[in-house]
Amino acid sequence: MSPPSRSRFRRANVVGFAVAAVIASARVAEVRLSALLDPDSHQKVGAFVHGLFPPDLSLSFLRVAALAAARTVSIAVVGTVLSIAVALPLGILATATLFRRGPLFESEPRTPGGMLLSSLSALARALLGLLRAVPDLVWALFFVVGVGLGPVAGVLALAVSYGGVLGRVFADLFEDVDLRPLEALHATGATRLQIFLFAIWPQARPSAVAYTLYSFECCVRAAAVLGLVGAGGIGYEIALSMRNFDYGEIVPLVGALLVLVWLTDACSAALRRVMRANAPPGLLGHEHLRQGLPRRASRAIVLGAVAAIVLACTAGVGFFDRDAFDTSTVSRMAHFARGLFPPDLTPAFLRTVLEPVVRTLGISVIGTLLGVVIGALLGIPATAAHAEDDPSRGVAWLVRLALRRLCRIALSLLRAIPEVLWVLVFILAVGLGPFAGALALGVHTGGVLGKLYADTFEEVSPLPLRGLRATGATPLQILLWGAWPEARRMLISYTMLRWEMNLRTSTVVGIAGGGGIGIALYNTMQLGFYPQMATLTLTVYLLVAATGWIGDAIRRSFAPASHNVRRGRRRPRPTTRRPRESANR
Amino acid sequence: MIYRLDAVGKVYPSRRGGVTSLAGVGFDIAKGERVAVIGPSGAGKTTLFRLLNGTLRPSSGTLRFHNEDVAAFSPRQARAMRRRIGTIHQQSLLVPSLTVLENTLCGALGAWSLLHAVRTAFSPAGADTQRAMAALAQVGLVDKRDARADELSGGQQQRVAIARLVMQAPEVILADEPFAALDPALTDAIAQLLLGLAGTGRTLVCTLHDVERALALFPRVIGLRGGRVAFDMPSNAISQGMLDELYRGAPGEPADAAPSPSAREPAVAF
Numbered sequence: 001m002s003p004p005s006r007s008r009f010r011r012a013n014v015v016g017f018a019v020a021a022v023i024a025s026a027r028v029a030e031v032r033l034s035a036l037l038d039p040d041s042h043q044k045v046g047a048f049v050h051g052l053f054p055p056d057l058s059l060s061f062l063r064v065a066a067l068a069a070a071r072t073v074s075i076a077v078v079g080t081v082l083s084i085a086v087a088l089p090l091g092i093l094a095t096a097t098l099f100r101r102g103p104l105f106e107s108e109p110r111t112p113g114g115m116l117l118s119s120l121s122a123l124a125r126a127l128l129g130l131l132r133a134v135p136d137l138v139w140a141l142f143f144v145v146g147v148g149l150g151p152v153a154g155v156l157a158l159a160v161s162y163g164g165v166l167g168r169v170f171a172d173l174f175e176d177v178d179l180r181p182l183e184a185l186h187a188t189g190a191t192r193l194q195i196f197l198f199a200i201w202p203q204a205r206p207s208a209v210a211y212t213l214y215s216f217e218c219c220v221r222a223a224a225v226l227g228l229v230g231a232g233g234i235g236y237e238i239a240l241s242m243r244n245f246d247y248g249e250i251v252p253l254v255g256a257l258l259v260l261v262w263l264t265d266a267c268s269a270a271l272r273r274v275m276r277a278n279a280p281p282g283l284l285g286h287e288h289l290r291q292g293l294p295r296r297a298s299r300a301i302v303l304g305a306v307a308a309i310v311l312a313c314t315a316g317v318g319f320f321d322r323d324a325f326d327t328s329t330v331s332r333m334a335h336f337a338r339g340l341f342p343p344d345l346t347p348a349f350l351r352t353v354l355e356p357v358v359r360t361l362g363i364s365v366i367g368t369l370l371g372v373v374i375g376a377l378l379g380i381p382a383t384a385a386h387a388e389d390d391p392s393r394g395v396a397w398l399v400r401l402a403l404r405r406l407c408r409i410a411l412s413l414l415r416a417i418p419e420v421l422w423v424l425v426f427i428l429a430v431g432l433g434p435f436a437g438a439l440a441l442g443v444h445t446g447g448v449l450g451k452l453y454a455d456t457f458e459e460v461s462p463l464p465l466r467g468l469r470a471t472g473a474t475p476l477q478i479l480l481w482g483a484w485p486e487a488r489r490m491l492i493s494y495t496m497l498r499w500e501m502n503l504r505t506s507t508v509v510g511i512a513g514g515g516g517i518g519i520a521l522y523n524t525m526q527l528g529f530y531p532q533m534a535t536l537t538l539t540v541y542l543l544v545a546a547t548g549w550i551g552d553a554i555r556r557s558f559a560p561a562s563h564n565v566r567r568g569r570r571r572p573r574p575t576t577r578r579p580r581e582s583a584n585r
Numbered sequence: 586m587i588y589r590l591d592a593v594g595k596v597y598p599s600r601r602g603g604v605t606s607l608a609g610v611g612f613d614i615a616k617g618e619r620v621a622v623i624g625p626s627g628a629g630k631t632t633l634f635r636l637l638n639g640t641l642r643p644s645s646g647t648l649r650f651h652n653e654d655v656a657a658f659s660p661r662q663a664r665a666m667r668r669r670i671g672t673i674h675q676q677s678l679l680v681p682s683l684t685v686l687e688n689t690l691c692g693a694l695g696a697w698s699l700l701h702a703v704r705t706a707f708s709p710a711g712a713d714t715q716r717a718m719a720a721l722a723q724v725g726l727v728d729k730r731d732a733r734a735d736e737l738s739g740g741q742q743q744r745v746a747i748a749r750l751v752m753q754a755p756e757v758i759l760a761d762e763p764f765a766a767l768d769p770a771l772t773d774a775i776a777q778l779l780l781g782l783a784g785t786g787r788t789l790v791c792t793l794h795d796v797e798r799a800l801a802l803f804p805r806v807i808g809l810r811g812g813r814v815a816f817d818m819p820s821n822a823i824s825q826g827m828l829d830e831l832y833r834g835a836p837g838e839p840a841d842a843a844p845s846p847s848a849r850e851p852a853v854a855f
Contacts, residue, residue, distance in 0.1 A: 103640070107635075107639075107640035107641060107642075108660055108663070109642070109658060109659065109660055109663060111659065111660060113660070114660065178681065180674075180676075180678040181678050181679060181680040181681070183640070183678060184672065184674065184677075184678035184679070184746075185680075185691055185694060186640065186667070187638055187639075187640060187667055187670070187672040188667065188668065188671070188672070188691065188692055188694055188695050188749070188753050189664045189665065189666075189667040189668025189669075189694070189695025189696075189753075190664075190691070190694035190695055190702075191664065191694075191699065193699050193702075194694045194697070194699060194702045195694075197702055197703065197706050198680060198683070198687075198691050198694060198702070198706065199680050199691075201706075202680050202682045202683045202687075203680065203681065203682055205682070206682075
């Protein structure tokens with residue numbers, strides 16, 4: 001077979017497989033287009049939208065919303081601090097170039113202690129993988145059982161799950177530094193922790209700080225959502241209002257959430273600028289700081305402010321309350337932890353696990369597909385590249401510009417409301433079940449992907465596009481023939497990344513009533529079937545790990561020589577710019 | 586005796602059984618000696634260098650440092666040995682994002698506890714800073730103390746590496762091709778610095794490409810060829826014939842023109 005026909009054959013295979021997968025997913029996700037056209041569901045959604053107005057803007061309720069927002073921020077701050085406390089030691093231990101391979105390791109004598117250390121290092125990496133793969137909402141369920149309802153459970157859930165995310169990123173960053181200075185310090189007789197302090201950390205610091213700030217942004221969003229399972233904060237208030245049909249309270253609460261998210265992003269962007277977190281080495285990123293306050297004084301001020309904020313938040317979350325950690329909590333947690341072992345691995349139970357797993361997979365596929373459609377529909381008009389340097393500046397140009405702004409706003413709204421809240425809305429429309437989950441996932445994913453698509457198209461080099469325009473091509477033709485071939489690789493890799501994340505999220509969406517493995521997990525927890533809960537959690541972990549592997553394989557086959565999607569590395573590297581992690585929002 | 590090598594061999598593992606880099610190398614180096622190691626590329630100079638600085642272990646034979654067998658060292662002892670040996674590389678291996686002063690301070694890491702190191706990372710103690718500044722004064726870079734290492738030129742970076750060495754205050758200085766990346770004028774300046782440091786009772790071992798400089802600056806020269814010691818004698822006893830032999834083409838191949846001792850860069854056969 002000649003090469004072109006073989007590749008065509010392969011492509012036909014891939015397309016056929018994809019279509020079959022989508023049809024199967026649509027079946028298991030119980031997609032019912034009729035439900036969307038049903039006048040009955042229209043009426044329900046209409047009633048909901050109608051109920052949103054007038055919003056409850058009474059002073060007393062605004063105070064409730066503000067307090068809830070403050071609590072959410074506190075949970076996020078303390079959660080982030082604890083997650084760093086988890087991530088830094090585990091991340092250092094998991095750094096292969098310090099403990100497992102490379103010149104440093106090879107020049108050390110082989111001793112039992114060294115062997116133990118390198119196996120501990122491998123173990124730390126595996127542990128980080130586990131912490132990361134189990135979704136934060138599932139961790140929240142665990143801690144709600146363990147320490148009871150309330151913000152402390154939310155904080156611990158954030159600490160564990162974002163500790164896993166950050167720890168893995170840290171380890172990757174630490175491994176990626178220039179190794180030669182490490183060898184030089186090693187030759188002076190420095191210990192490994194000293195080498196870390198003086199050769200690894202200075203090199204990795206800008207990226208590590210940028211990622212930590214980004215992780216804080218994620219924690220704020222996550223803290224809002226964790227409220228839904230009883231961790232307090234905005235999510236809790238929203239769930240309460242939904243349950244009591246007080247739709248008028250939804251608008252101020254969601255408004256508070258949006259303001260909160262926006263403020264966090266602005267704050268972390270400002271902090272990043274001050275700390276020069278993204279300054280590439282060698283570009284004098286530190287120059288600016290030195291001209292300002294004396295270095296030590298400004299550092300002390302910043303440290304003091306951060307410490308005060310963290311302390312206030314810790315108090316606000318209730319960590320210092322006498323009953324937060326009394327002996328009964330510890331014994332309850334121990335009892336719960338013991339209850340999880342051994343996980344229920346009887347064939348009879350494993351058979352019942354199969355159905356929710358398939359359903360969760362279906363939800364994630366349909367949700368991502370819907371997201372791709374919405375993202376493309378809104379993302380293409382949101383691209384500025386083919387609107388901006390139109391020489392005519394006529395009416396058509398103005399319309400395109402206005403359309404671009406509108407689409408950007410719509411995308412950011414879709415994106416800002418978490419999937420779990422979308423589920424609550426879609427449950428009203430199509431009822432409890434996987435279809436509501438898939439719709440919720442799709443709408444949020446559409447917001448994320450649309451922004452990424454638009455950004456990617458805008459980053460395509462303008463020169464070839466100008467060439468095409470000179471031939472008289474229309475904007476759509478330019479997009480198809482100029483921008484698409486350039487951006488294709490990035491777009492596919494973003495979409496695959498998002499699918500992996502959606503798989504994780506679809507378990508979470510299930511917890512809020514979207515069906516699949518999430519609802520099964522929630523039910524076993526409610527009923528106190530802890531061994532089964534452990535099995536389901538392990539299943540989630542395996543599912544997520546498998547998707548990561550499949551996603552990598554697909555990305556590799558589409559983009560064999562891609563420089564930004566490296567094997568086994570889930571996250572794009574942050575370089576000089578703000579981390580391109582908006583894919584995760 | 587600082588170093589005592591007895592039939593030292595080094596075999597790097599490879600898919601086909603291993604590549605022999607050194608075989609049966611034996612010599613002593615006494616305290617205060619200045620030794621140059623010369624030889625064609627692939628002769629095993631860098632391997633020998635890494636054995637001497639304790640970042641590699643011999644696969645056969647014994648390497649003694651202060652009459653103690655290096656192979657039997659625990660990680661802690663190996664670290665203590667490295668602390669007593671200062672290293673200069675071909676390119677200075679500074680930490681690019683640290684300042685010149687911070688890079689200089691790094692030299693003393695081996696002598697510090699972890700706690701002291703953590704403290705130094707945030708705000709170095711006055712005494713340490715003074716010592717580091719004295720080291721920088723010795724290499725003439727006091728005014729660059731707050732510059733980042735990656736802003737410096739190659740020669741300045743090499744000088745910071747020497748300041749780091751001064752800070753470390755080792756009893757042995759090992760230099761691996763310290764002049765390879767420098768132009769002739771800088772080479773003289775750096776060579777003076779290194780020899781000046783070695784003049785204070787320290788031992789200096791230097792691998793060199795530059796035969797002329799090796800003969801002129803070092804009283805003792807060891808010639809390596811194919812992983813074996815070809816000669817080891819005072820530099821004034823070395824004849825042109827011995828150098829021709831050292832730099833001759835690989836066995837079985839037609840001989841290349843051997844460099845005269847005055848050639849700046851020896852012609853290398855492989």
